[in-house]
Amino acid sequence: MNMHTHMSPDRHLLPRSLLPRRPFIFPHAPPRSEWVPVKRFRFRLGATVYFYGMEAIVIDRLVTSKGGQVFEIKITDGSHHGRPIRLVRKEFLTRDPPVS
DSSP states (O other), X not given: OOTTSOOOOOGXXXXXXXXXXXXXXXXXXXXXXXXXXXXXXXXXXXXXXXXXXXXXXXXXXXXXXXXXXXXXXEEOXXXXXXXXXXXXXXXXXXSSOOOO
């Protein structure tokens, strides 16, 4: 037997653990967006806001990768249902108290 010949085993006969991994490339991957600046937040830190009728104070604010604004609020009245601190998008917060 000649040992100088190139022997390559059939790929389908090898166990999966011995097969090299092929990189997965998504064919229509959207380009990764860069950091999206926010020129002005809707509420400042310490501002009093209302979330579904509950009075709260803004304690932190964040920006999502698509430029959306997320606020961390602390509900000050007693109707927080066991969760006094929440993360809320800006669409659910208002400056004015609810009209009853």
